[in-house]
Amino acid sequence: MAFMSSVRTLIAPSILAADFARIGSAIEAAEQAGADWIHLDVMDGHFVPNLTFGPKMVADIRKLTELPLDVHLMVDNPGELLEKYIDAGADYLTFHAEAETHIHRLIQRIRNAGCRPGVAIVPSTPIDALSCILSDIDLALVMTVNPGFGGQTLIEGCLRKVEELCEERSKAGASFLIEADGGVSPETAARCRHAGFDVLVAGSAVFGASDMERAVAQLRTASLDSSPTGDDT
Ligand code: DX5
Numbered sequence: 001m002a003f004m005s006s007v008r009t010l011i012a013p014s015i016l017a018a019d020f021a022r023i024g025s026a027i028e029a030a031e032q033a034g035a036d037w038i039h040l041d042v043m044d045g046h047f048v049p050n051l052t053f054g055p056k057m058v059a060d061i062r063k064l065t066e067l068p069l070d071v072h073l074m075v076d077n078p079g080e081l082l083e084k085y086i087d088a089g090a091d092y093l094t095f096h097a098e099a100e101t102h103i104h105r106l107i108q109r110i111r112n113a114g115c116r117p118g119v120a121i122v123p124s125t126p127i128d129a130l131s132c133i134l135s136d137i138d139l140a141l142v143m144t145v146n147p148g149f150g151g152q153t154l155i156e157g158c159l160r161k162v163e164e165l166c167e168e169r170s171k172a173g174a175s176f177l178i179e180a181d182g183g184v185s186p187e188t189a190a191r192c193r194h195a196g197f198d199v200l201v202a203g204s205a206v207f208g209a210s211d212m213e214r215a216v217a218q219l220r221t222a223s224l225d226s227s228p229t230g231d232d233t
């Protein structure tokens with residue numbers, strides 16, 4: 001049973017798709033385009049086969065915008081880095097369930113530091129990985145591509161996971177947001193919203209668009225009756 005969030009879908013452009021040599025104007029452009037959050041992909045070259053940036057990038061971007069900074073740690077041993085990214089200005093700090101044994105302890109550390117904790121799962125990880133912490137998190141990031149790179153095609157099977165997670169959330173009386181991350185585009189956004197995602201991360205669909213404002217609006221308002229179905233993509 002699909003669950004469409006009744007509140008406004010939040011759009012979080014991922015700066016992975018922006019020009020790192022001009023990150024200031026990218027942040028400004030995303031803000032002017034109507035972005036709700038800024039998504040920052042931290043990659044260590046071990047948990048994922050790509051390397052991006054450290055806490056200083058977050059701290060420098062913090063000086064440029066009031067928008068919530070949604071920091072996504074795709075790193076091994078995330079517990080070694082939490083406070084560095086929190087002190088840099090992260091509003092949401094999300095780490096991968098697959099990278100940590102003591103998930104609940106890290107959630108407590110993030111929350112005790114005044115930051116909003118999130119836990120992410122890759123496409124092959126079932127929703128069960130989140131079942132014991134549904135009431136402890138503010139964000140569940142469901143990867144809709146295999147992590148490491150932007151510009152990939154959304155994995156349709158991940159949408160069913162979200163429908164299941166929405167049901168688990170209501171059964172638990174929890175109130176965390178559910179975020180789609182990877183392959184979100186005007187063609188796939190409607191199915192993501194219909195599946196129950198509250199937040200859509202979009203890198204190439206926003207920073208690759210000639211009209212970023214139009215792209216953000218399309219992602220936020222995409223509906224099934226005006227989008228192609230999943231099976232012909
Ligand atoms: C991938 C990252 C995503 C990615 C999204 O590992 O977590 O946030 O930047 O990029 P697009 O929207 O281009 O798939």
Ligand code: ZN
Pocket residue numbers: 014039040041072181201
């Ligand atoms: Zn991400």
